[in-house]
Amino acid sequence: MSTSNVELPAWIEVVLIPVLNICLALFFAGLIIFAIGESPLEAVSIMLNGAFGYDEGVGYTLYYTTNFIFTGLAVAIAFHARLFNIGGEGQAYIGGLGVGLVFLLLDGYLPTILLLPIGIIAAALFGAAWAFIPAWLQAYRGSHIVITTIMFNFIASAVMVYLLVNVLIRPGSMSPETREFSQSTWMPFMHEMLAVVGIDVTRTPLNLSFILALVCCLLVWIYIWKTRWGYALRTAGQSEAAAVYAGIKPKRIIIITMCISGALAGMVAVNEVMGVHHRVILNFTAGYGFTGIAVALMGRNHPVGIILASLLFGVLYQGGAELAFEMPKITREMVVAIQGLIILFSGALALMLRPAMVKIWLAIKPAQAVAQHG
Amino acid sequence: MKLTTRLLRTGLAATASLVLAASATAADIEPAVVFDMGGKFDKSFNQGVYDGVERFKNETGLKYREFEVTNEAQREQALRRMAQRGADPVLGIGFAQAPALEKVAKEFPDVRFAIIDMVVDLPNVRSIVFKEHEGSFLVGALAALASESGKVGFVGGMDIPLIRRFACGYEQGAKHVNPDADVIQNMTGTTPAAWNDPGRGGELTKSQFERGVDVVYAAAGGTGVGVYQAAKDAGKLAIGVDSNQNYLHPGTMLTSMLKRVDVAAYNVFMDAKNDEFTAGIQVLGLAEEGVGWALDEHNESMITGEMKAKVDELSEMIKSGDITVHDYTSDNTCKVAG
Numbered sequence: 001m002s003t004s005n006v007e008l009p010a011w012i013e014v015v016l017i018p019v020l021n022i023c024l025a026l027f028f029a030g031l032i033i034f035a036i037g038e039s040p041l042e043a044v045s046i047m048l049n050g051a052f053g054y055d056e057g058v059g060y061t062l063y064y065t066t067n068f069i070f071t072g073l074a075v076a077i078a079f080h081a082r083l084f085n086i087g088g089e090g091q092a093y094i095g096g097l098g099v100g101l102v103f104l105l106l107d108g109y110l111p112t113i114l115l116l117p118i119g120i121i122a123a124a125l126f127g128a129a130w131a132f133i134p135a136w137l138q139a140y141r142g143s144h145i146v147i148t149t150i151m152f153n154f155i156a157s158a159v160m161v162y163l164l165v166n167v168l169i170r171p172g173s174m175s176p177e178t179r180e181f182s183q184s185t186w187m188p189f190m191h192e193m194l195a196v197v198g199i200d201v202t203r204t205p206l207n208l209s210f211i212l213a214l215v216c217c218l219l220v221w222i223y224i225w226k227t228r229w230g231y232a233l234r235t236a237g238q239s240e241a242a243a244v245y246a247g248i249k250p251k252r253i254i255i256i257t258m259c260i261s262g263a264l265a266g267m268v269a270v271n272e273v274m275g276v277h278h279r280v281i282l283n284f285t286a287g288y289g290f291t292g293i294a295v296a297l298m299g300r301n302h303p304v305g306i307i308l309a310s311l312l313f314g315v316l317y318q319g320g321a322e323l324a325f326e327m328p329k330i331t332r333e334m335v336v337a338i339q340g341l342i343i344l345f346s347g348a349l350a351l352m353l354r355p356a357m358v359k360i361w362l363a364i365k366p367a368q369a370v371a372q373h374g
Numbered sequence: 375m376k377l378t379t380r381l382l383r384t385g386l387a388a389t390a391s392l393v394l395a396a397s398a399t400a401a402d403i404e405p406a407v408v409f410d411m412g413g414k415f416d417k418s419f420n421q422g423v424y425d426g427v428e429r430f431k432n433e434t435g436l437k438y439r440e441f442e443v444t445n446e447a448q449r450e451q452a453l454r455r456m457a458q459r460g461a462d463p464v465l466g467i468g469f470a471q472a473p474a475l476e477k478v479a480k481e482f483p484d485v486r487f488a489i490i491d492m493v494v495d496l497p498n499v500r501s502i503v504f505k506e507h508e509g510s511f512l513v514g515a516l517a518a519l520a521s522e523s524g525k526v527g528f529v530g531g532m533d534i535p536l537i538r539r540f541a542c543g544y545e546q547g548a549k550h551v552n553p554d555a556d557v558i559q560n561m562t563g564t565t566p567a568a569w570n571d572p573g574r575g576g577e578l579t580k581s582q583f584e585r586g587v588d589v590v591y592a593a594a595g596g597t598g599v600g601v602y603q604a605a606k607d608a609g610k611l612a613i614g615v616d617s618n619q620n621y622l623h624p625g626t627m628l629t630s631m632l633k634r635v636d637v638a639a640y641n642v643f644m645d646a647k648n649d650e651f652t653a654g655i656q657v658l659g660l661a662e663e664g665v666g667w668a669l670d671e672h673n674e675s676m677i678t679g680e681m682k683a684k685v686d687e688l689s690e691m692i693k694s695g696d697i698t699v700h701d702y703t704s705d706n707t708c709k710v711a712g
Contacts, residue, residue, distance in 0.1 A: 154564075165534055169535070175534075332442045
C-alpha cells in the first residue's frame with residue numbers, strides 16, 4: 001500500500017515525526033556511548049547542561065545557531081526554486097572577503113552607525129556575486145548548479161588562501177590573517193548590549209547578528225509566501241513549463257534566487273568576521289555552509305523549521321564540545337559520529353517512520369483521514 | 375537549576391583560585407593542553423606535543439586536561455574553560471591560537487599560559503617559537519649532497535607563511551652546497567585538508583620524480599605519509615619532518631628535520647611543577663637544540679662520513695653566526711644567497 005500521498009495532520013508531520021527521529025538517533029548514540037563504557041544518561045545531561053544550563057553555554061549555542069540559520073535559509077530559498085545550492089561554504093567565505101575589503105579601506109574614516117550596514121551589505125553583495133556565476137551558468141549554459149557550486153567552494157578557498165597569504169596578510173604576521181579592524185566595525189556583543197540595560201551575563205561570541213538572522217527568517221518567509229516574486233519562484237520550482245506559460249521567466253528566477261541565496265550565506269561573515277574575529281582569517285566558515293544543507297532538510301525548508309533545526313545543531317555543537325571536555329573518553333570524532341547519527345535520522349531517514357505513522361493514523365481515525373484523502 | 379549551577383561554578387572558581395595560590399609552592403599542578411585542528415594523533419606537530427605531555431604524565435604521575443578544537447570559536451572557549459576550571463599552566467598549540475590565548479591570558483593574569491609557534495607578549499605567557507628554517511637548511515644541504523640528479527623536491531601542506539619558512543630554509547641549504555641545484559616546490563592544497571591528504575601528496579611526489587627529482591622533503595603533516603610511500607615505491611629518497619620519521623621506511627628515509635615540540639611542551643609542564651616557569655619568548659634554533667636532523671640506526675647507512683662532516687660543519691657555522699639562514703616570515707620573501 002502506498003502511503004506517501006496520505007495526508008497526516010500537521011502536528012504529526014512537523015512535531016511528532018521529527019521528535020521521534022531525534023529520540024531514535026539519541027538511542028543509537030546512547031548505544032555507542034554505552035559501548036565505550038560511559039553512561040549515556042550522564043552524557044545527555046552534560047550535553048544539555050552544556051548547551052542550556054548556564055549563560056555562557058546558551059551564548060555559544062545561539063552563536064552557532066546564528067550561522068546555521070543563515071546557511072539554512074540560503075539552502076532553503078534555493079530549494080523552493082528546485083535549485084540545490086551546495087556552495088554556501090564558498091559564498092560565506094567570499095562574503096568575508098567583502099567585509100574585509102571594505103573595512104580595511106574604511107574602518108578609520110566612518111562611524112559605527114555607517115560601518116555596520118556597509119559591512120552587512122558588503123557580505124551580502126560578495127556572497128551574492130559568488131552565487132551569481134554558477135546561477136548564470138545554470139540558466140544560460142545548462143551547467144548543473146550542484147557541480148558548479150561545489151567547484152566554486154574550492155575556488156573560493158583557493159582565492160582566500162592566495163589573498164590572505166600574499167596580499168591581505170598583516171605584515172610580519174605568521175598567521176595568514178588580516179589586521180584587526182578598528183573597534184568601530186565590531187558588531188555589538190550580546191553581553192555588551194545586555195550590560196547596558198543592566199543585565200550581567202558572561203562574555204560569549206553571541207552578537208547582534210543573531211537578531212539579524214531572525215529578521216532574515218521573517219523576510220525570507222514574506223518573500224517566499226507573501227510576494228509575487230515568491231509566487232514566481234515557487235511556480236518555477238514546481239514546473240518550469242507552467243511557469244513559462246504563466247509568463248514567468250525561469251532563467252531570471254534562477255539568477256535572482258541564487259543571488260538571494262548567496263547573500264544569505266554571505267551573512268555568515270557578518271556573524272564570524274564582524275561579530276567574533278574582527279579580522280578575516282582562514283576557514284572561518286568551518287563547514288557551516290555544508291551543515292546548512294542538513295539544517296534546511298531538517299527544517300523542511302521553512303523559516304520556523306530552520307530556526308528549530310539550527311537550534312538543534314547549535315546544541316549539538318556547543319553540547320558536543322562540552323561532552324568532549326567533560327568526558328575524556330569521548331573524543332571529538334565520537335562527537336562527530338553522534339552528530340552524524342542525528343543528521344542521518346532526522347535528515348536522510350526523515351520519512352522512514354512515516355508509513356508506520358500513516359497506518360497508525362488510519363487505524364485511529366479512518367473516517368477523517370479517508371475523507372481528507374478522497 | 376540555573377542559579378545553583380552558577381553558584382556551584384562560582385564556588386568552584388573560588389576554590390580553584392585558592393588552590394592556584396597554593397600551587398605556587400606545592401608540587402601538585404593541574405596542567406592543561408589545547409590541541410589544534412590537526413588533532414593529537416596527526417603523526418606530526420600535535421602528536422609531538424602529545425608525546426611530550428604524556429612523558430610528563432608518566433614521569434610525574436600528574437594528570438593533565440586536554441581538548442582538541444574543531445572550529446575557530448572553540449579555541450577561545452576551550453582556553454577560557456581550562457583557566458576557569460583552575461588548570462595551570464595552560465598550553466596552547468599552534469600559531470592560530472595566539473589571538474584567543476592573548477585574550478584569555480589577559481582575563482586570567484594569575485594563570486600561567488604557554489603557546490608554541492607564536493609570540494604572545496604578556497607577563498604570564500611563555501611563547502616558544504622555532505627556527506624551522508635552520509633545521510630545514512641542514513636537511514636541504516643533505517638532500518643536495520645525496521642527490522645525483524641535482525634536483526631536489528619539496529612538498530608542503532597548506533600554502534601558509536610557516537610552510538614557506540620550511541621551504542625557504544630548505545632551498546637555501548640545497549643551494550649552499552650545490553649552487554646549481556634545482557629545487558622544485560609544490561604545496562598540497564589551500565584548505566586544511568591539505569594537512570591530511572596522503573593520496574595527493576603521493577601524486578605530487580611522483581610528478582616531481584618524473585621531473586628528475588630524487589630527494590623529496592615533506593612539511594605537510596599527515597600528507598607526508600603519502601610522500602614517503604611514493605619515495606619508497608620509486609626507490610628515491612625522502613626526508614621527514616617535526617618528529618623523527620626515519621623508522622617509517624628504513625632505506626629510503628634519508629633523514630628527518632626535527633622540531634622538538636615535545637621537549638618544549640614537556641618543559642612548560644615540568645617548569646611549572648618545579649616552580650621554575652618563566653614567561654617571555656623562547657626562540658629555539660640549532661644552538662638551543664630546538665631543531666636539528668635525525669641520525670639513527672634506520673638511516674646511518676645512507677649518511678656517508680663525508681655528508682655528516684659537511685652538515686656538522688654547516689651546523690656549527692649556523693650556531694656561530696657565520697651563516698645566517700634567511701627567515702621567510704621576517705619579510706615574507708625568500709632570499710637565497712649563492
